[in-house]
Amino acid sequence: MSSKKKGGIMPFLLGIAAALVVGWIIFPKVLYVQETQPVRFSHKLHMEQIGECNLCHSNREERAYATRMPSTKDCALCHYTALTGSSEEKELVREYIKKDKQVPWKASQKQPDNVYFSHLAHKDLECRQCHFDMENRDNLPPKYVNRLTGYTKTTMKMHECERCHARENTSNACYVCHK
Amino acid sequence: MSESMQIHEHFQIKWGMVIDVDKCTGCGACQVACQAENNIPPSQQSFDRLRSVHWLYVYKLENGRPYPESDIAYLPRPCMQCGNPSCASVCPVIATTKDEEGGIVSQIYPRCIGCRYCMAACPYHSRVFNWFDPVWPKGMEKTLTPYVSVRPRGVVEKCTFCHHRFQLAKRRARAEGRDPHHLKEDEYIPACAEACPTGAIAFGDLHNPEHKVHQLSRSEHAFRILERLGTEPQVYYLSRRPWVRRQGDNYVQKDQQRGE
Secondary structure (H helix, E strand, C coil): CHHHHCCCCHHHHHHHHHHHHHHHHHHHHHHEEEECCCCCCCHHHHHHHCCCCHHHHCCCCCCCCCCCCCCHHHHHCCCCCCCCCCHHHHHHHHHHHCCCCCCCCCCCCCCCCCECCCCHHHCCCCCHHHHCCHHHCCCCCCEEEECCCCCECCCCCHHHHHHHHHHCCCCCCHHHHEC | CCHHHHHHHHCCCEEEEEEECCCCCCCCHHHHHHHHHCCCCCCCCCCCCCCCCCCCEEEEEECCCCCCCCCEEEEEECCCCCCCCHHHHHCCCCCCCCCCCECCCCCCHHHCCCCCHHHHHCCCCCCEECCCCCCCCCCHHHHCCCCCCCCCCCCEECCCCCHHHHHHHHHHHHHCCCCCCCCCCCCCCCHHHHHCCCCCEEEEECCCCCCHHHHHCCCCCEECCCHHHCCCCCEEEECCCHHHHHCCCCCCCCCCCCCC
16 A cells, blocks of 8 residues: 555666666766867778878788777878868868878777787788778777776677687687786 | 696696706896896885895805815795696686796786785795885886796795796797797706806796707706605706705705705
8 A cells, every 4th residue: 555655667667767767878978088089080081092001000010910090101101282172181281291290199009018919910811800891991980998997899709709719719818818 | 636636737848947056156147137037126225125136046055064075055946837836726806827838837917806815825036025015126128028027026936937927938939930838958047047147047838849848857956955754846947066955955864865
């Protein structure tokens, strides 16, 4: 009798709904800081023009396997002066290329300090196997940084590394990747 | 022998060190090189065991005889990278393992919960605990090795045979199109071996006959510390002096002694 007076099952359901909203929507939003990229960039457009990742993402130490963010020099190979009328491109030329200043790209795949990763060891894989659909994106994804751990949301997680290593019959020993 | 006693057998590579105690002058260059290479902050008071961290420690041995028979020796002690590591079997969170090709005992700092069972288990005192967060004097943080992760307060650390140099050597081999599991002599050596001015520390693959440690570890003057515990260390010592070899283990009077 007394439970009916207090509204029956409704407060309980409302409580669950409120908890789910907090847990599934509000908390993840609060947990991650969103950082936008400094310059708009279309991988799709550049892939249509260039057709390969290595030209801009090559690294001397790893002998030309795509491993890094492009430097302003790489951009300047084509964009020494503005090629199109877009305002974003003019800004790139004015703010970075003419001043020979590096664009502070936000890497959203960066591994934490205790992980060693060599692109060279993974050169037989296709870029898209880990970097998903980057080549078909018309814009750069924003970077989400976890406020508590400092890790990025889209970083390759350890279980993903381990799963592929197990499938490929590669060692999953701790020191293969950790330092 | 149980299964765990044969852990070391299935590695094709066995990174090992052979330290010639007779060549060691006790200068401590290896200790300094180790600290600089592995991002160990300078100790404020090096005699304070709470506040100092050592991965490699040079011990002084004495034969205890009066002059003119008195003699001393210096014994650098890195992690022994045991074939049967006592530390790995006691770790409750699998933060330390011996599972990688090469047989280097790993230590994963973010996984370590700081219980220090491994420190109690290690018969060589190779492990140290971070009682405090590391502090570098201003400006010195620029000298940090980027390939070595720094350790926070509350975790255990130890010598890793400069494992990051192994990773870099493998990368170099891959870049040159060679097999990363067949590194040449001296392509990968730890900082201590590189720094030693008398060449007392030799490093290489104990299984590879092309590496000098293969031959040195089989010398009649070679011994390992506390060999009779069955830990199968991958660090060998050389000495032509019987009293030094004798101090490598705990012998009682009637024991047969190695090399005597």
